[in-house]
Amino acid sequence: MTDTDQTASGLARETALLLEGLGASLKAGDAIVVRSPIDGSVLARLAEAGADETTAAIGRADAAFRDWRRVPAPKRGELVRLLGEELRIHKAALGRLVSLEVGKITSEGLGEVQEMIDICDFAVGLSRQLYGLTIATERPNHRMMETWHPIGVVGVISAFNFPVAVWSWNAALAFVCGNSVVWKPSEKTPLTALAVAAIFERAVARFRAEGGTAPDGLLEVVVGGRASGEALVDDPRVPLVSATGSTVMGRAVGPRLAKRFARAILELGGNxxxxxxxxxxxxxxxxxxxxxxxxxxxxxxxxxxxxxxxxxxxxxxxxxxxxxxxxxxxxxxxxxxxxxxxxxxxxxxxxxxxxxxxxxxxxxxxxxxxxxxxxxxxxxxxxxxxxxxxxxxxxxxxxxxxxxxxxxxxxxxxxxxxxxxxxxxxxxxxxxxxxxxxxxxxxxxxxxxxxxxxxxxxxxxxxxIGGAFGGEKETGGGREAGSDSWKAYMRRTTNTVNYGTTLPLAQGVVFDVE
Known part of the structure; x- marks a missing residue:
């Protein structure tokens, strides 16, 4: 064991205590070595989720979605409210863990957790504001409107530099919109993701204790590399993938999603x-x-x-x-x-x-x-x-x-x-x-x-978080967080209701049959 490979180092011990206190579950292995950029010491060694494990996680998330979409949106918002409360309770510990794993100064580590709290607050209000439109129709005794429905399993691929905040921009909105989430964190910073998953489970337990219905599999975290990322991007049960990273990564992810007509929220390079x-x-x-x-x-x-x-x-x-x-x-x-x-x-x-x-x-x-x-x-x-x-x-x-x-x-x-x-x-x-x-x-x-x-x-x-975040050109065109970004996590349906006894057609078309 070298000086820079001490799993028993001070930072590693503190990390282990923080993870234990947050209730995080780690699958030990040798495939993914997590080092602190602070001193290069090893914080943890984890097993790597491959394509099969990722596919299984998507299956669990898909089953959860089919139950979660039936829960009224304000009730879904209550779960996100409880998540915000749990993040407030554990802000200091999670912020410290961000600093240990990413190397951010203390105020920035805490600031990242505050972003998560803020987007939870935003999403709770949004859960009562998933508004559609009533649209003027040219046909008498008809009403035309649009409604918004959950889209399905949302895949989130996050980068090392904001290991938890960017996930929350996507997940808080996805949850209130009626979706489940499969999250693939960066292999460089998976520990904070596992800690957040444990915090989310605390919120789920409270939600259920208060009479709420939340299925297992609502959040699945897969700690893996390219194979798990490809499985997530290629699976037809995942209609939307939000991916944050380099433009090179976006050039690989975007066409694969387009090939199967899935949606992409790409947050890529910035100059x-x-x-x-x-x-x-x-x-x-x-x-x-x-x-x-x-x-x-x-x-x-x-x-x-x-x-x-x-x-x-x-x-x-x-x-x-x-x-x-x-x-x-x-x-x-x-x-x-x-x-x-x-x-x-x-x-x-x-x-x-x-x-x-x-x-x-x-x-x-x-x-x-x-x-x-x-x-x-x-x-x-x-x-x-x-x-x-x-x-x-x-x-x-x-x-x-x-x-x-x-x-x-x-x-x-x-x-x-x-x-x-x-x-x-x-x-x-x-x-x-x-x-x-x-x-x-x-x-x-x-x-x-x-x-x-x-x-x-x-x-x-x-x-x-109140404004939509994202950019143009090689930045990918995606938008996350505030404003009307929630619409990306839902599918829109235009409805026309005929409450009369005749059937006038649009554009003056006449098609009478005996």
Missing amino acids: NAAIVCPSADLDLTLRGVAFAAMGTAGQRCTTLRRLFVHYSVYDRLVPRLKKAYGSVKIGNPLEVGTLVGPLIDERAFTAMQAALAAATKAGGTVTGGARATVAGCEGGFYVAPALVEMPEQCGPVVEETFAPILYVMRYSDFDEVIRLHNAVPQGLSSSIFTTDMREAERFVSAEGSDCGIANVNIGPSGAE
Whole structure:
């Protein structure tokens, strides 16, 4: 046993205690090794669910759906309300587990659980608002309307960087809409998923104790790799799959779902940009850019990766940014005051270094980016966030590197910077810093940002659950969480009721038979 492979390490012991306290059930094995990015130590070794186990889980979820869809929506909302209560009770423990398994600083680990609580609150209200329309009809003594019905088993494939929150955006809505859920978490972060499954079972037990009817199999968690993912994507009993991950993953998942005419909610890459205009409040801009670019060690899909600064304020803002980059505390995310924790693994670090080398070759000037040494955490991959001044938008700037790299470029013309802003394949999130109303309004107009999220005087990250989350182009086009995203988890039926004694046809068609 090596120093970085100690299943009896301090972090492993704490993880085991947290999982035990939350009631999580682990299937031990050797196929999936879960390491903490904090120090590289092994937290657990798990068995891997293959295609057969995933198919069996889908079968149980399908049977559960057939019972759950008969439960009135407000009653389904009561189960989600109880889930929110259980998450409040166990917020500290689950948030700590997120930090241990993902390497997030304490406030971000707790913040992820708060997102789960918030979406539960949203979904509870939604359970009484699954509204259809009454539609004007041209035929006398007829009524036309639309109704919404549960769709079936919802597959959720989540990524390592938000191991539980993104699941909840999907699952809370899926449950109140009358669906069951099969969840395949990232192989890098399955422990938090198993903990959430245990918390959900606590909510189910309370729901049943209060007289509610909840079938077994309402939530199935499969800890597996490619085989389980393919089984989930290909199974005809799963009419909807929500998948979060890279664009490469989306290119594999999307066509497979389309082949069998299933629905896809794809949340893929983001190469998010911000524009700093001449009138920008630079103090506010500094804070907004710093969090958006360095928060979560650059491992958010909404991380700020491109910054266009007007030439008139460039020399006032960029030196201040460099100072902030040089002073930010990098270290163990469990320690008070740490703002930047580790990258998820060595592969992420290697990709970051390759991107910085490519940027240098393209004429960029790099500040930061070196590996950082953190006492007691030598097995982790800590890195100084990198600020790269680029002569133009080229090479690695148009690609997403999932690491804390901010490419900074000057601009002079507003029309041109909008064009550059949109001239990348991704289209998730965006922002502009300005006090000029015309610039702000144009940015959020049809001829402005082409992203699914467009912000003014805040960074591109830190979305709230009340709005629909998702993006365009290679980001996949999916929408999760708030607004009317619930409609993706239901099927729509248009109904026409004839309460008269004649049969007039639409469009004036006459078809009389004796």
